[in-house]
Amino acid sequence: xxxxxxxxxxxxxxxxxxxxxxxxxxxxxxxxxxxxxxxxxxxxxxxxxxxxxxxxxxxxxxxxxxxxxxxxxxxxxxxxxxxxxxxxxxxxxxxxxxxxxxxxxxxxxxxxxxxxxxxxxxxxxxxxxxxxxxxxxxxxxxxxxxxxxxxxxxxxxxxxxxxxxxxxxxxxxxxxxxxxxxxxxxxxxxxxxxxxxxxxxxxxxxxxxxxxxxxxxxxxxxxxxxxxxxxxxxxxxxxxxxxxxxxxxxxxxxxxxxxxxxxxxxxxxxxxxxxxxxxxxxxxxxxxxxxxxxxxxxxxxxxxxxxxxxxxxxxxxxxxxxxxxxx
Amino acid sequence: xxxxxxxxxxxxxxxxxxxxxxxxxxxxxxxxxxxxxxxxxxxxxxxxxxxxxxxxxxxxxxxxxxxxxxxxxxxxxxxxxxxxxxxxxxxxxxxxxxxxxxxxxxxxxxxxxxxxxxxxxxxxxxxxxxxxxxxxxxxxxxxxxxxxxxxxxxxxxxxxxxxxxxxxxxxxxxxxxxxxxxxxxxxxxxxxxxxxxxxxxxxxxxxxxxxxxxxxxxxxxxxxxxxxxxxxxxxxxxxxxxxxxxxxxxxxxxxxxxxxxxxxxxxxxxxxxxxxxxxxxxxxxxxxxxxxxxxxxxxxxxxxxxxxxxxxxxxxxxxxxxxxxxx
Numbered sequence: 065x066x067x068x069x070x071x072x073x074x075x076x077x078x079x080x081x082x083x084x085x086x087x088x089x090x091x092x093x094x095x096x097x098x099x100x101x102x103x104x105x106x107x108x109x110x111x112x113x114x115x116x117x118x119x120x121x122x123x124x125x126x127x128x129x130x131x132x133x134x135x136x137x138x139x140x141x142x143x144x145x146x147x148x149x150x151x152x153x154x155x156x157x158x159x160x161x162x163x164x165x166x167x168x169x170x171x172x173x174x175x176x177x178x179x180x181x182x183x184x185x186x187x188x189x190x191x192x193x194x195x196x197x198x199x200x201x202x203x204x205x206x207x208x209x210x211x212x213x214x215x216x217x218x219x220x221x222x223x224x225x226x227x228x229x230x231x232x233x234x235x236x237x238x239x240x241x242x243x244x245x246x247x248x249x250x251x252x253x254x255x256x257x258x259x260x261x262x263x264x265x266x267x268x269x270x271x272x273x274x275x276x277x278x279x280x281x282x283x284x285x286x287x288x289x290x291x292x293x294x295x296x297x298x299x300x301x302x303x304x305x306x307x308x309x310x311x312x313x314x315x316x317x318x319x320x321x322x323x324x325x326x327x328x329x330x331x332x333x334x335x336x337x338x339x340x341x342x343x344x345x346x347x348x349x350x351x352x353x354x355x356x357x358x359x360x361x362x363x364x365x366x367x368x369x370x371x372x373x374x375x376x377x378x379x380x381x382x383x384x385x386x387x388x389x390x391x
Numbered sequence: 392x393x394x395x396x397x398x399x400x401x402x403x404x405x406x407x408x409x410x411x412x413x414x415x416x417x418x419x420x421x422x423x424x425x426x427x428x429x430x431x432x433x434x435x436x437x438x439x440x441x442x443x444x445x446x447x448x449x450x451x452x453x454x455x456x457x458x459x460x461x462x463x464x465x466x467x468x469x470x471x472x473x474x475x476x477x478x479x480x481x482x483x484x485x486x487x488x489x490x491x492x493x494x495x496x497x498x499x500x501x502x503x504x505x506x507x508x509x510x511x512x513x514x515x516x517x518x519x520x521x522x523x524x525x526x527x528x529x530x531x532x533x534x535x536x537x538x539x540x541x542x543x544x545x546x547x548x549x550x551x552x553x554x555x556x557x558x559x560x561x562x563x564x565x566x567x568x569x570x571x572x573x574x575x576x577x578x579x580x581x582x583x584x585x586x587x588x589x590x591x592x593x594x595x596x597x598x599x600x601x602x603x604x605x606x607x608x609x610x611x612x613x614x615x616x617x618x619x620x621x622x623x624x625x626x627x628x629x630x631x632x633x634x635x636x637x638x639x640x641x642x643x644x645x646x647x648x649x650x651x652x653x654x655x656x657x658x659x660x661x662x663x664x665x666x667x668x669x670x671x672x673x674x675x676x677x678x679x680x681x682x683x684x685x686x687x688x689x690x691x692x693x694x695x696x697x698x699x700x701x702x703x704x705x706x707x708x709x710x711x712x713x714x715x716x717x718x
Binding site: 095097099100103151155158159177178179181182183184185186188189190192193194195196197198199200201204205208209211212214215216218219220222223 | 422424426427430478482485486504505506508509510511512513515516517519520521522523524525526527528531532535536538539541542543545546547549550
């Protein structure tokens with residue numbers, strides 16, 4: 065992800081916030097059983113972009129006067145959304161039979177699917193427990209809604225694997241659910257906890273959801289086109305697992321005859337090289353990229369004024385970073 | 392499970408409570424996606440003993456005057472603990488590669504591990520969301536603790552698979568965590584929501600935890616000795632998956648020489664028939680059964696006086712039923 069360059073004071077506030085979140089994340093997961101701690105330490109190695117906790121903190125700071133601290137609930141929610149995200153990574157790697165994540169072996173590859181399933185459950189459970197520590201039932205209810213929606217997205221996606229008739233609207237619906245609602249909630253709750261109005265919090269949620277959709281399109285493009293050494297995780301999993309992504313869907317819906325059939329054959333044969341050639345030639349890769357950029361632009365346009373101007377600037381840069389990344 | 396025969400009024404109150412819980416359970420899981428609803432209907436077919444929601448309701452009624460209604464929170468907690476239990480069944484079947492549950496095919500067998508993993512996640516998420524609907528942060532915090540403990544128990548058990556040095560204390564620690572704490576919380580929260588004192592709620596929790604340990608020992612005995620047609624689910628999974636259970640542990644620790652070695656060989660060879668013969672002959676089966684009965688007796692002895700006498704009687708009968716069951 066492109067690094068944004070916020071003001072020095074803002075950068076220091078964000079760095080301090082993320083450091084508190086890391087401490088909270090680790091202390092929440094610490095167990096008296098070494099077997100559990102070893103697994104959690106492995107998962108902490110997955111931490112990379114910290115996009116979701118960063119958004120909680122930046123959206124919180126955006127509605128906080130300079131010099132004023134964030135609330136303790138900001139740290140809790142930031143660590144909670146990261147923990148939910150980690151749980152989905154661990155279970156996604158089981159679903160995708162992925163072997164690599166953040167340049168290391170996945171839990172399922174290293175310790176078997178059984179441990180990965182149960183470790184993901186431990187992370188989900190701890191995420192809810194941590195959120196409950198804030199003592200605010202509205203936060204629990206909101207994050208419960210988010211994870212219900214997220215799981216529905218994953219279940220619908222599973223039910224549509226190998227379905228060559230999957231259309232772009234359904235793809236966007238799946239992506240909104242499985243990825244965007246959590247990013248949206250990170251922005252919304254960060255702002256709301258800092259005292260943003262209902263309408264401001266709602267705008268921040270829309271901002272985050274747009275970013276989330278763009279993020280997933282970019283992720284899907286990297287899975288299709290990326291180089292494993294650069295991306296740092298297993299790629300080609302979508303084709304392998306029969307998940308149609310946006311460039312494939314656009315190609316199938318916008319080409320005819322031999323061009324269309326060749327792509328369908330390449331998808332069925334899981335022939336990534338042939339598929340890439342076809343999708344580049346038909347312009348479907350570029351079209352998918354353009355859709356991701358459109359989502360980012362729409363998010364940026366809808367970003368409300370914030371109390372701290374530098375935070376507004378930084379959020380715009382973070383939005384650009386979602387599509388300008390190769391890992 | 393042996394059916395208890397409570398007073399007519401109490402029986403009617405329990406039946407009405409369980410009917411409300413079923414409605415709440417189904418409405419919580421209802422999705423606008425048919426693919427999700429189909430899976431949830433399948434899981435609802437797993438519902439059998441309803442032990443945990445029954446305990447929430449009976450322990451609630453035990454501290455409620457006859458004629459007085461239970462709280463809405465009772466229904467929420469009863470449906471929540473059942474949903475948590477269902478989630479563990481779905482993920483356990485993935486871990487155990489089990490094909491049969493409640494005389495039907497398991498989700499993993501029918502729809503693949505991937506769908507089973509994600510369906511379990513959907514159930515966990517909905518359990519927390521449902522609990523949050525009660526609006527009481529203490530309930531969320533308590534159930535989050537319970538599920539953290541439950542997952543730790545499963546992770547420790549996984550880390551000790553194929554470990555012939557597993558001792559009885561560690562076995563009881565695993566069982567307490569993975570099974571007993573949820574049963575204990577069902578009893579505790581049922582009582583607490585009905586206005587039981589802290590000490591009464593604590594006693595109800597101990598009562599439930601003892602039942603939970605006995606329940607798991609009995610489950611392990613059925614897995615070792617039961618007949619698949621009677622038990623109604625895949626059996627022999629513990630041996631297959633390298634999980635040492637109480638009769639095996641007792642045999643290994645209490646026999647020597649050829650008798651001990653023959654059992655170790657049978658465990659390593661996953662030879663159920665040979666192992667059963669050895670464990671019966673050494674008295675280890677009977678000893679494990681005796682331990683389960685001891686846990687039940689201890690639970691019954693610690694059961695506090697309740698406001699409604701019939702509920703007290705029924706809880707004693709439910710306790711007996713935990714070990715007097717062949718399915």
